[in-house]
Each structure stands twice: as structure tokens, then as C-alpha cells.
Amino acid sequence: MKSRQLAKIAKRVGFWALIAIIMVYAVFPFYYAVITSIKPSSDLFRVELWPSTWNLDNYAQIFSQSSFVRAIFNSIIVAFSVVFIALLLGITASYALGRVRFRGRSTVLLVILGVSMFPQVAVLSGLFEVIRALNLYNNPAGLILSYTIFTLPFTVWVLTTFMKQLPMELEEAAIMDGATPWVTITKVFLPLMWPAMATTGLLAFIAAWNEFLFALTFTLTDAQRTVPVAIALLSGGSAYELPWGPIMAASVVVTVPLVILVIIFQRRIVSGLTAGAVKG
Amino acid sequence: MSSSSHQDAPLGAHSAMPTARRPRGTKVRRQRVKAAWLFLAPMLIALTLVAGWPLMRTFFLSFTDASLSDLGAANLIGFENYLVYDDGRWYGVLADPVWWQSVWNTVYFAVVSVSLEVIFGVIVALILNAEFKGRVIVRAAVLIPWAIPTIVSAQMWAWMLNDQFGIINHLLMTVGIIDNPIAWTASATYSMWAVIMVDVWKTIPFVALLVLAALQMLPKDCYEAAEVDGIHPVHVFFKVTLPLITPALMMAVIFRLLDALRVFDVIYVLTSNSTSTMSMSVYARQQLVEFQDVGYGSAASTLLFLIIALATIAYLYLGRKQIQLGGD
Numbered sequence: 001m002k003s004r005q006l007a008k009i010a011k012r013v014g015f016w017a018l019i020a021i022i023m024v025y026a027v028f029p030f031y032y033a034v035i036t037s038i039k040p041s042s043d044l045f046r047v048e049l050w051p052s053t054w055n056l057d058n059y060a061q062i063f064s065q066s067s068f069v070r071a072i073f074n075s076i077i078v079a080f081s082v083v084f085i086a087l088l089l090g091i092t093a094s095y096a097l098g099r100v101r102f103r104g105r106s107t108v109l110l111v112i113l114g115v116s117m118f119p120q121v122a123v124l125s126g127l128f129e130v131i132r133a134l135n136l137y138n139n140p141a142g143l144i145l146s147y148t149i150f151t152l153p154f155t156v157w158v159l160t161t162f163m164k165q166l167p168m169e170l171e172e173a174a175i176m177d178g179a180t181p182w183v184t185i186t187k188v189f190l191p192l193m194w195p196a197m198a199t200t201g202l203l204a205f206i207a208a209w210n211e212f213l214f215a216l217t218f219t220l221t222d223a224q225r226t227v228p229v230a231i232a233l234l235s236g237g238s239a240y241e242l243p244w245g246p247i248m249a250a251s252v253v254v255t256v257p258l259v260i261l262v263i264i265f266q267r268r269i270v271s272g273l274t275a276g277a278v279k280g
Numbered sequence: 281m282s283s284s285s286h287q288d289a290p291l292g293a294h295s296a297m298p299t300a301r302r303p304r305g306t307k308v309r310r311q312r313v314k315a316a317w318l319f320l321a322p323m324l325i326a327l328t329l330v331a332g333w334p335l336m337r338t339f340f341l342s343f344t345d346a347s348l349s350d351l352g353a354a355n356l357i358g359f360e361n362y363l364v365y366d367d368g369r370w371y372g373v374l375a376d377p378v379w380w381q382s383v384w385n386t387v388y389f390a391v392v393s394v395s396l397e398v399i400f401g402v403i404v405a406l407i408l409n410a411e412f413k414g415r416v417i418v419r420a421a422v423l424i425p426w427a428i429p430t431i432v433s434a435q436m437w438a439w440m441l442n443d444q445f446g447i448i449n450h451l452l453m454t455v456g457i458i459d460n461p462i463a464w465t466a467s468a469t470y471s472m473w474a475v476i477m478v479d480v481w482k483t484i485p486f487v488a489l490l491v492l493a494a495l496q497m498l499p500k501d502c503y504e505a506a507e508v509d510g511i512h513p514v515h516v517f518f519k520v521t522l523p524l525i526t527p528a529l530m531m532a533v534i535f536r537l538l539d540a541l542r543v544f545d546v547i548y549v550l551t552s553n554s555t556s557t558m559s560m561s562v563y564a565r566q567q568l569v570e571f572q573d574v575g576y577g578s579a580a581s582t583l584l585f586l587i588i589a590l591a592t593i594a595y596l597y598l599g600r601k602q603i604q605l606g607g608d
Contacts, residue, residue, distance in 0.1 A: 022404055126335060148327075
């Protein structure tokens with residue numbers, strides 16, 4: 001009897017120890033970035049798990065740099081525009097792909113799947129030409145255009161999955177009432193699609209907010225950069241003495257909104273990710 | 281919400297009519313197909329502009345001597361960017377040891393990090409699948425690494441892995457595993473492991489979530505049966521759970537593998553252009569942008585595209601049962 005109880009207790013302890021390890025592993029790097037960011041520069045190189053003294057100098061320093069503030073502004077503009085365009089084009093396309101049977105439908109789906117697997121660098125030189133031809137080099141609009149390549153296929157794919165799950169009867173009713181497809185989308189489906197749109201939009205937002213390769217290549221001056229590039233180049237400035245305090249402060253600033261969004265919408269994100277991946 | 285008002289009456293009245301259920305060949309159907317293409321048009325145009333056309337241009341440029349400063353003045357030079365024999369020596373991407381090094385680095389990175397992600401992702405998913413107090417909080421915490429921009433996670437880890445003041449060296453030395461601090465991101469021996477460490481940390485949540493979704497759809501009764509029969513849980517996992525979650529696992533693997541083969545940012549930020557960790561994407565971008573050699577860089581990009589396309593086709597072929605393109 002006793003050994004059985006002991007085994008049970010050992011199992012419970014082991015289980016909770018695993019959970020503790022997972023929690024620490026997942027959260028610690030972010031926690032460490034936060035405490036580094038609030039350390040005064042004199043304490044920066046003392047390794048400690050809890051800051052003995054702290055202030056917000058690093059934050060004051062990055063927000064006093066106009067290029068960093070500009071980068072945040074650029075990132076916001078770019079990410080919101082990308083989400084808007086991807087959802088607008090995605091909702092109509094997903095109606096066509098999810099609700100209408102027509103010849104060529106699986107070809108279109110295959111093309112979309114194919115595009116979502118493109119390595120970004122494979123279109124780099126071609127896209128560079130397009131962006132130059134449209135006179136969008138070193139302009140956030142060029143980034144909005146180029147981010148379409150990875151947000152649109154994904155958005156269409158996930159929205160199509162959700163669109164298919166809506167009951168057929170709704171649409172039949174609309175057709176019987178003589179509604180045109182456009183009216184069907186805007187009046188019948190759109191109100192039902194908001195949760196799916198929020199999920200997809202959030203995932204597109206995160207992808208656009210995080211993008212690095214295009215942002216690094218298609219912008220030239222500090223004023224046009226997005227936040228990831230600004231952070232990467234903050235460290236590039238001096239090779240020997242990296243400004244770790246400000247880097248960590250900037251990292252926390254761009255991450256906190258995402259972490260909050262993810263925690264609030266975690267259920268939605270899980271369903272969006274699995275719709276995009278498992279069913280695609 | 282206005283829809284609910286017309287939902288009931290017409291449906292009840294007309295659903296017996298065959299044309300309502302399947303308006304094949306009718307005017308309504310033709311109108312719907314026309315509308316479908318009209319609705320697809322903006323998306324197709326956008327994808328052509330940002331994907332189709334640029335990809336074709338990249339292919340084309342790979343056969344030219346184009347330079348970034350003057351893209352217009354490109355001359356066709358055939359396969360010279362890929363491979364050419366000149367004056368007793370081979371030239372071109374395929375003859376460049378750095379390219380082959382980057383291919384090897386990428387494959388090594390992809391295989392090792394995806395394997396680790398799958399193993400740890402499954403473990404995390406199994407734990408999150410258990411019922412316990414505070415599961416929601418743990419699940420949210422596990423998602424945090426996924427939400428952090430790659431660039432930021434690379435910087436956070438670069439700081440933790442700092443050779444002099446990094447907490448990882450500090451901890452390892454306190455515990456007594458190492459005697460001297462390791463230059464994680466600078467040394468050729470450890471830098472690939474540093475990159476893998478960051479990637480694994482960042483993407484475990486993705487794998488864990490996909491597996492968790494599959495776990496939650498598993499039938500409960502065979503577990504109850506197994507418990508009644510007193511079968512060891514490890515045995516149950518390998519004989520029952522693993523085969524059932526394999527489709528979801530394969531999906532996670534292919535997504536992660538394709539991502540890993542095109543990896544750029546984590547390597548670029550953590551170790552910049554060091555050849556010991558350079559991936560194919562880093563190599564191609566260096567040729568294209570830093571060396572301004574668009575022709576040569578496009579050739580490398582084209583090769584990377586072909587490798588990924590082959591991997592995708594192989595996967596689609598092998599797993600065609602699992603992927604039903606918009607199947608009903």
C-alpha cells in the first residue's frame with residue numbers, strides 16, 4: 001500500500017516538475033530581456049536573476065531616437081495595411097474557393113499552396129525589379145506590396161477552411177431570395193466570418209510585424225525601416241561594445257503588444273494555426 | 281444578422297426542388313461560376329505581381345550577368361552563373377565550396393532542429409493534454425516564444441549566450457559543466473548549436489499546438505480500455521497515440537522543414553555572414569545584395585527554389601492521402 005502511494009506522489013512531483021521546467025524554459029529568455037532592459041548600464045555586466053537596482057534609462061534612450069520611433073510607426077502602418085489588404089482580397093477569394101464548385105478550383109488551391117512554400121529569397125531579385133519599376137524602393141508601400149506574397153496565400157487558405165464550414169442552407173436561402181454573390185458575401189457570410197477574420201488577421205499581423213528579409217533588403221534609410229530591422233541594426237553599429245541595454249528595451253517594446261495579443265486570443269490562434277496547417 | 285430573417289421561410293418552401301440543392305447548369309450556377317472568377321481575380325493579380333512574375337524574373341536573371349546597380353544592362357550568359365569551365369578551372373555556384381557548405385549547413389540545421397522540435401513538441405503537447413489546474417496559464421506561457429519576433433529572439437539569445445557576460449556561460453560555470461566561458465555565436469564549433477537552440481526554443485510551441493489539436497480529437501474509449509487492461513502508458517503511447525497523431529505530426533514536420541530550408545533571419549542576426557552557419561538563403565542574399573551580383577545570386581536563389589519545390593513535390597506525392605485539396 002505504502003509503496004503505491006509513494007509512487008503516486010513521485011508521479012505527481014515529476015509531473016509538476018516537468019511543467020515547471022517547461023514554464024521556465026518558455027518564459028525565462030523574455031523575463032531575462034525585461035530585467036536586462038531595466039538595469040542601469042553600470043549593472044549590465046553583472047549576471048543576476050533579479051535586478052538589484054533598476055531604472056527606465058534604456059527606454060528613455062531608445063524613445064529619444066527619432067529613427068526608432070519612426071520604425072515603430074512604419075511597422076504599425078505596414079502591418080495594418082497588410083492585414084487589411086490580405087483580408088479584403090482573402091474574403092472574396094475564399095468565398096469563390098470555399099462555396100462555388102468550378103473547373104480549375106483545385107489548380108488555384110494548388111497554386112496558393114505552392115506560393116505559401118516559396119522561399120522568400122527566390123523572389124528577391126525579381127521583386128526588387130518590380131518594386132523599383134513601381135518606384136516603391138525605400139518606401140513602406142514597397143513592403144506592404146511584398147508582404148502580400150506570404151500573407152495572402154495563408155489568409156485565403158485559412159478563410160477558405162472556415163468558409164467551407166458554414167451551413168449550405170444559408171446560402172441556398174440567399175440564392176432563393178435572388179441575392180447576388182456579392183450580396184451573399186457581404187450580408188450573409190461576412191457577419192458570420194468575423195471570428196475567422198479576426199484570427200487570420202491576427203496571424204497576418206504577427207507575420208507582417210516580424211518580417212525581416214524584405215524589410216532589410218527593400219529599405220535603405222533609417223527613416224523607412226521597420227522595427228525588426230531597426231533592432232538588428234542597433235547592434236550592428238559598434239562591433240565591440242554592443243548596446244545590450246537599449247537592444248533589450250527595444251526588444252521588449254516590440255514584443256509586449258504581441259505577447260498580450262497572443263495571451264488574449266490564444267484559443268483563436270490555436271484554431272487558426274491548426275486550420276492553416278492541419279487542414280492545408 | 282439580417283440573414284436569419286430570410287433563412288427559414290424560403291428554404292422550407294423550396295428545398296424539395298432539385299434545382300435548389302444543386303443548381304447545375306442553371307442560370308444561377310453560371311452566374312456563380314462567373315462571380316467566383318471575378319472574386320478570385322484580385323487575389324490572382326496580386327499573386328502574379330508579387331510571386332509569379334518575380335519568380336520568372338529571378339529565373340531569367342540567373343542566366344544573365346545583371347548587377348544590382350544596373351539591372352537594365354543585363355546580358356544573357358547562359359549557364360555561366362551555375363557552372364562553367366574556363367581556363368582549367370570550374371566556376372559558378374555549383375563549383376563554389378561556400379555554396380556547398382551552405383547547403384550542408386542548411387540541411388544539417390533543418391534535420392537537427394526539426395527533429396528536436398518534434399520530440400520536445402510532442403512531450404509538451406502530451407503534458408498540455410493532461411487535465412490539471414492552471415492549464416490555460418501554462419498553455420499561454422508556452423505560446424510566448426512563438427509570438428516573439430525571430431529577430432528579437434535571436435537578440436535575446438545572443439545576449440544570454442554572450443561569451444563574457446551571458447547568463448548561460450555563467451550558469452554552466454556555476455554548476456561546473458564548463459571551466460571557461462564559451463564563445464557560442466563566434467566559434468565555428470558552437471555557433472550552429474546556438475542557432476539550433478534559438479530555433480528550437482522559438483518553434484516548439486508551433487509543433488506542440490498542432491500535436492495538441494490532434495491529441496484532443498483522439499477517441500477516449502481506447503485509453504479507458506488500455507487502463508482497465510493495465511497496459512503501460514509508454515506502450516499505449518507508441519502503439520495507440522503515435523499512429524493516430526502521425527498525420528498531424530507529418531504536417532508539422534513538412535511545415536517546419538520547408539521553413540527551416542529557407543531559414544534566414546535567425547542565422548543572419550545571430551552569426552551574420554559567418555560561413556560556418558551560412559544557410560542557402562543567407563548565401564543567396566549575400567551575393568545579391570552585398571556583392572551586387574544579381575545574376576549569380578539569382579542562380580543560387582533558383583537552386584534553393586528547386587530544392588524546396590522538389591521537397592514539396594516529394595511530400596505531396598508521399599502524403600497525397602493526407603492532403604485533400606479542398607476536398608468535401
